[in-house]
Amino acid sequence: MQQKEKSLNYKKYFSFYDHLSDSEKEMLERHTNTVTYSKGENIHNGSDVCKGLMVVKSGSLRTYLLSEEGREITLYRIFDGDVCVLSASCVIENITFEVFVDAEEDSEVIILSAAAFSKLMSSNIYVECYAYKLATTSFSNVMWAIQQILFMSFDRRLALFLSEEIKKTGGDTISLTHEQVAKYMGSAREVVSRMLKYFVSEKIVELSRGGIKIIDMQKLERLV
Amino acid sequence: MQQKEKSLNYKKYFSFYDHLSDSEKEMLERHTNTVTYSKGENIHNGSDVCKGLMVVKSGSLRTYLLSEEGREITLYRIFDGDVCVLSASCVIENITFEVFVDAEEDSEVIILSAAAFSKLMSSNIYVECYAYKLATTSFSNVMWAIQQILFMSFDRRLALFLSEEIKKTGGDTISLTHEQVAKYMGSAREVVSRMLKYFVSEKIVELSRGGIKIIDMQKLERLV
Numbered sequence: 492m493q494q495k496e497k498s499l500n501y502k503k504y505f506s507f508y509d510h511l512s513d514s515e516k517e518m519l520e521r522h523t524n525t526v527t528y529s530k531g532e533n534i535h536n537g538s539d540v541c542k543g544l545m546v547v548k549s550g551s552l553r554t555y556l557l558s559e560e561g562r563e564i565t566l567y568r569i570f571d572g573d574v575c576v577l578s579a580s581c582v583i584e585n586i587t588f589e590v591f592v593d594a595e596e597d598s599e600v601i602i603l604s605a606a607a608f609s610k611l612m613s614s615n616i617y618v619e620c621y622a623y624k625l626a627t628t629s630f631s632n633v634m635w636a637i638q639q640i641l642f643m644s645f646d647r648r649l650a651l652f653l654s655e656e657i658k659k660t661g662g663d664t665i666s667l668t669h670e671q672v673a674k675y676m677g678s679a680r681e682v683v684s685r686m687l688k689y690f691v692s693e694k695i696v697e698l699s700r701g702g703i704k705i706i707d708m709q710k711l712e713r714l715v
Numbered sequence: 716m717q718q719k720e721k722s723l724n725y726k727k728y729f730s731f732y733d734h735l736s737d738s739e740k741e742m743l744e745r746h747t748n749t750v751t752y753s754k755g756e757n758i759h760n761g762s763d764v765c766k767g768l769m770v771v772k773s774g775s776l777r778t779y780l781l782s783e784e785g786r787e788i789t790l791y792r793i794f795d796g797d798v799c800v801l802s803a804s805c806v807i808e809n810i811t812f813e814v815f816v817d818a819e820e821d822s823e824v825i826i827l828s829a830a831a832f833s834k835l836m837s838s839n840i841y842v843e844c845y846a847y848k849l850a851t852t853s854f855s856n857v858m859w860a861i862q863q864i865l866f867m868s869f870d871r872r873l874a875l876f877l878s879e880e881i882k883k884t885g886g887d888t889i890s891l892t893h894e895q896v897a898k899y900m901g902s903a904r905e906v907v908s909r910m911l912k913y914f915v916s917e918k919i920v921e922l923s924r925g926g927i928k929i930i931d932m933q934k935l936e937r938l939v
Contacts (some may be wrong), residue, residue: 556858558866585851588858616840623847627809630854634780634812637861641901642782677865 499523504546504574504601510617522607528594534578537589541581543605544622546574550598553675554629555591564640564677567632568595576625582609583622640677649686650714652676653696657705666702723747728770728798728825734841746831752818758802761813765805767829768846770798774822777899778853779815788864788901791856792819800849806833807846864901873910874938876900877920881929890926 501519502508511519525548528534534552535542545552552569554577569575580586582605594600611618639648652672656665667675673683687703690696695711697704705711725744726732735743749772752758758776759766769776776793778801793799804810806829818824835842863872876896880889891899897907911927914920919935921928929935 556862556865558862562866564865583851585848585855587855588862616844620840620844620847623844623851624809626851626854627807627847630850630857631809631811633854634857638780638782638812641780641788641864642786 499525499601505603505621507615507617507621510615511611512615515611515615518607519603519611522604524602524604526600526602528598528600530594530596532594533591534594534600535580535590535592537591541605542578542602543582544574544576544579544603544608545569545592546601547571548599548601550594550596550600552598552600553593553595555593555677556589557591562677563591563674564636565675566590566636567629574625576622577629579605579608579622581605582612583626585623586626636677645678645682645686646689647714648676649683649690650695650711653703653705654708654711654715657708663706664702664704668702672703723749723825729827729845731839731841731845734839735835736839739835739839742831743827743835746828748826748828750824750826752822752824754818754820756818757815758818758824759804759814759816761815765829766802766826767806768798768800768803768827768832769793769816770825771795772823772825774818774820774824776822776824777817777819779817779901780813781815786901787815787898788860789899790814790860791853798849800846801853803829803832803846805829806836807850809847810850860901869902869906869910870913871938872900873907873914874919874935877927877929878932878935878939881932887930888926888928892926896927 505519508516537557547569549571552575554566554569554575556564556566575592576583577586577590578592580590612622652675653665657663669683669687670680673680676683687696687698691698693710695707697706729743732740761781771793773795776799778790778793778799780788780790799816800807801810801814802816804814836846876899877889881887893907893911894904897904900907911920911922915922917934919931921930
């Protein structure tokens with residue numbers, strides 16, 4: 492579903508707005524749309540066709556790598572107000588790797604089309620700079636995830652995931668299945684379930700249909 | 716060893732040179748030095764102190780991640796004429812991860828000091844853009860390496876490494892120890908030795924004191 496919003500606050504979503512000429516502003520506005528995605532829908536699939544620059548208005552997106560064998564490695568998630576530049580990778584020639592982006596919940600996304608973004612990048616150094624700066628921030632996010640995967644032992648990683656998740660959502664219960672936790676962590680369900688069982692035996696968490704309940708936050712934090 | 720070169724071709728090494736004002740050019744030249752490093756010397760160690768922007772004049776550098784337990788993951792190598800921006804990570808606020816850089820051979824490196832680079836970045840949008848563009852290129856290089864590590868099976872990875880190495884150096888023999896190959900691939904010596912033995916049995920390579928000799932390039936390429 493795609494819709495035009497006359498009232499969109501462009502300045503809020505595109506920090507380079509003040510550096511645009513009148514005709515560039517006009518182009519930006521003409522090529523920006525709000526699109527809604529359903530939970531689980533694929534938005535960007537790593538090929539050289541791409542949607543453009545995305546700003547999450549509501550909901551959240553997940554970026555990940557996908558191996559030939561179908562294994563997923565979650566890189567990072569994008570929430571309200573965050574910008575996704577990897578979905579515009581086709582217009583940034585220095586980005587040569589393939590990334591996938593899915594809607595993690597029902598999401599509203601503001602999209603500046605790839606073609607318009609590309610034109611603005613080549614006509615305006617501030618837009619170009621903005622794009623590469625965003626890519627550099629993504630780089631740091633990705634490196635964080637990669638270091639978790641490559642270096643940390645799995646108990647620490649899972650403890651860190653649970654502790655960050657509970658801080659994000661509040662309350663004491665994480666409403667995710669073991670399958671979902673595994674997906675977010677780039678791991679396998681079996682590995683997650685096994686470690687959660689160990690956490691239960693250590694009286695750190697309790698498991699129920701509703702999810703994973705943290706019963707000893709201090710112990711969890713000590714693992715991290 | 717540090718030395719001042721009056722005759723340095725700044726335009727060749729710093730592509731933003733033409734966008735600098737006279738006083739910025741003067742600052743660039745005053746804060747650029749040629750430094751020599753010995754093979755194996757550590758140049759940048761991931762902390763927030765950093766040397767600055769580096770251009771390799773001769774030799775080569777290696778960038779890598781280092782785990783708390785001392786495990787190294789090689790990200791990419793930098794050769795003649797290439798620029799290393801991660802050694803200036805302290806002045807690029809969006810780079811928040813720690814990377815290490817070593818001289819892989821005796822190397823001559825042109826260094827623009829971190830302080831001067833930082834000043835030029837904040838006064839000149841072209842320098843800022845240059846920095847983030849370089850970081851984005853590093854991002855792609857790193858993602859390539861990471862995908863090798865996370866997704867490819869080890870025989871393909873080793874075959875790819877050997878085939879790229881032989882293309883780089885020419886001839887038919889790779890003068891590296893198993894230990895060195897393991898280090899470059901972020902693997903263990905035992906794993907490399909075991910796979911090389913398998914390659915020997917497949918009549919793909921021959922092993923000698925001098926290194927690894929490729930005897931069937933076609934077979935090697937088929938593995939890749």
